Amino acid sequence: MESDYIVIGYGQLALAALLIGVNVALSAALKLGLGKSLLIAALRMVVQLLLIGFVLEWLFTQDNALIILAIALVMTAIAGVSAVNRTQRRFAGIYWHSLLSVLTASALVTGFAMVGIIRVQPWYDPQYLIPLLGMVLGNTLNGISLGLDRFVEGLISQRDQVETLLALGATRWEAAHAQVRNAIRVGMIPTINSMMVMGLVSLPGMMTGQILAGADPIDAVRYQIVILFMIAAGAALGIFGVVLLAYRRLLSPDHQLRLDYLEKAKQ
Amino acid sequence: MGELGFGQALLSVENLGRQLGDRWLWRGVSFDLFAGDCLGLVAPSGAGKTLLMRNLVMLDPIQRGTVRFGGKTPSQWGLPAYRSRVMYVPQRAVSIENVAQNVLEGTVQDNLMQVFELGVYHQRQFDFTLIQTWLIQLGRGPEFLNLQGTRLSGGEAQILALLRALQLSPQVLLLDEPTASLDAATTARVEALLLDWLRHPHRACILTSHDAEQIHRFTQRRLNLGEFA
Structure with a gap:
């Protein structure tokens, strides 16, 4: 498929993950106690979405x-x-x-x-x-x-x-x-x-x-x-x-x- | 009611039982209520007087026994038709405004009139003169009709609930502590009004009251629920 948008690679995903790192650091500094649940939520989101990406890729080839x-x-x-x-x-x-x-x-x-x-x-x-x-x-x-x-x-x-x-x-x-x-x-x-x-x-x-x-x-x-x-x-x-x-x-x-x-x- | 033969019971209760968990609150309750009767329901608090009344109008399912009105069970009547004849007036009186779609703030009069929008009463009409007569008997002026339904005191709400029920001319009235929030003078007036109402043929009532004297004054027979535990 021809695409006229910039494809995001896994390296770029890692960079985006830094954004969550800011939140975790803030939580630690202010002792908000949110760090753990933030990390778990972020991890779940990444894993679930990547999985669904693979499922969709497979699904779209089904007839x-x-x-x-x-x-x-x-x-x-x-x-x-x-x-x-x-x-x-x-x-x-x-x-x-x-x-x-x-x-x-x-x-x-x-x-x-x-x-x-x-x-x-x-x-x-x-x-x-x-x-x-x-x-x-x-x-x-x-x-x-x-x-x-x-x-x-x-x-x-x-x-x-x-x-x-x-x-x-x-x-x-x-x-x-x-x-x-x-x-x-x-x-x-x-x-x-x-x-x-x-x-x-x-x-x-x-x-x-x-x-x-x-x-x-x-x-x-x-x-x-x-x-x-x-x-x-x-x-x-x-x-x-x-x-x-x-x-x-x-x-x-x-x-x-x-x-x-x-x-x-x-x- | 044409189908009621002379001397036939209006309300006939047979072997009624009510269970809470494994415990029978009361069971084997049987009685007949004839026209002109007023039965006093007595029992210590928590013995299930209100639950008996709720069972008589099937607001709760009947667990054991039968209730018949004019020879037919509530289900044979159809519950709305049955409850328009055997009417339960709960202890906690509530305003039923905002039932009709367009009324958000209802007065006492709105409350009294709205009941006639229910399907079972579609052939009947609100009788303003009747309500006025009753209000005079109760010592209330016509301004009572303009009070807001949600801002009534406990006693005013009880008067509203009673008038709302009486105007529908049920044949059996189940009154659960009808004067609990009223002062002595108004209580006497309510009793007089009820006695007047009961004089009509083919009417009867069941009454609970924390006031032993009222039970004594007002009822000819008593049913002690405590004996059926």
């Missing part, structure tokens, strides 16, 4: 839809599980709820983008599918853990309100829809905020990358816009799904608020 779909599924599963791991309370089925929501949301959104918008040939071309899916998953994951956490905490803090309504004859939906709405709103806040200031405060990483790689800025911007719409749609679908599934679990068909299903997550 088997099944292998690529399998990798996509693994990524989705990891996103689904991590979304739950960041919440404070659990209930039976929460992991399935999250997996199902992440899978449905990301498959719909990424599928539509690949086939309908960008029209990649073949539809599973990993050079497009994997990065696009990754962007969608990352944001859906955040939205899901925020929305889920807010929904459950909202039910706990507004328990009297919800049960008063139930006792007055409200259906479970009438009693809890304020909490559902609030949770979806909170889950969407980061996505909406980031779209608001996009380009003013932050230059998105993907666009920066494309520009560094020599792409025409306007082309890069168009890609970025598509990605942001995908992210927003994926997050909205995922949050909606996971909050509704949690609602169906925590508000029983007998119109009861079942906070007894909740357990604190073990740290």
Whole structure:
């Protein structure tokens, strides 16, 4: 592949690592106690990224839809599980709820983008599918853990309100829809905020990358816009799904608020 | 209720039991509640009076036994329909503002009116005159209706919760410490209002109170939960 950007070699990586050295030295001088975790985090980041670099290099040479779909599924599963791991309370089925929501949301959104918008040939071309899916998953994951956490905490803090309504004859939906709405709103806040200031405060990483790689800025911007719409749609679908599934679990068909299903997550 | 035969129990409780962990709080609780009845629920604190009331309206799942209203179980009624007839008024009264989408700051009157937006009451309407009559009976002026729901004192919130429930004309009222935050004068007025309300045919109530005299004044029969431990 012809490239009109400067390739970074391993020697240059070592030079960049000096930047972290500054932080470590500062931490040691001021006795912040951050040195160790900084080093571990930096090391993990380098190892994980180098590994994923090799995996991607291998993956992009693959032409088997099944292998690529399998990798996509693994990524989705990891996103689904991590979304739950960041919440404070659990209930039976929460992991399935999250997996199902992440899978449905990301498959719909990424599928539509690949086939309908960008029209990649073949539809599973990993050079497009994997990065696009990754962007969608990352944001859906955040939205899901925020929305889920807010929904459950909202039910706990507004328990009297919800049960008063139930006792007055409200259906479970009438009693809890304020909490559902609030949770979806909170889950969407980061996505909406980031779209608001996009380009003013932050230059998105993907666009920066494309520009560094020599792409025409306007082309890069168009890609970025598509990605942001995908992210927003994926997050909205995922949050909606996971909050509704949690609602169906925590508000029983007998119109009861079942906070007894909740357990604190073990740290 | 046309389907209620004369002399048939309004509420019929059979062999109800409630477990916390391995321990039975109470079990084998059975009683019938007839029209005009007022049953006093007595027991030491922590014996599960509130839990019994919550079980009677199935806010918690029933672990053992059955509850029937007019011959049908709550699930056969459908819970919203059942709870509109057998209504539990919790001890901790809360304002239910911000339920309707557009109301963020709700007054007492908003609170009273919003209940009618629930599906089970779609054929009924807020009765301003009725509320005014009751307020006069309770010695409150009409300005009570304009107070903010979230800024009510404990006693005012209890009055709100009681009026909110009464206006829906349930047939069985489950009152959990209905006058705990009220002064003696208002308590007497609330009792008078409730007695008045109970005179209507096909109505009954169950009452808990920390005030033994109130139980004595107000109820004809008592159920001592302590005997079912």
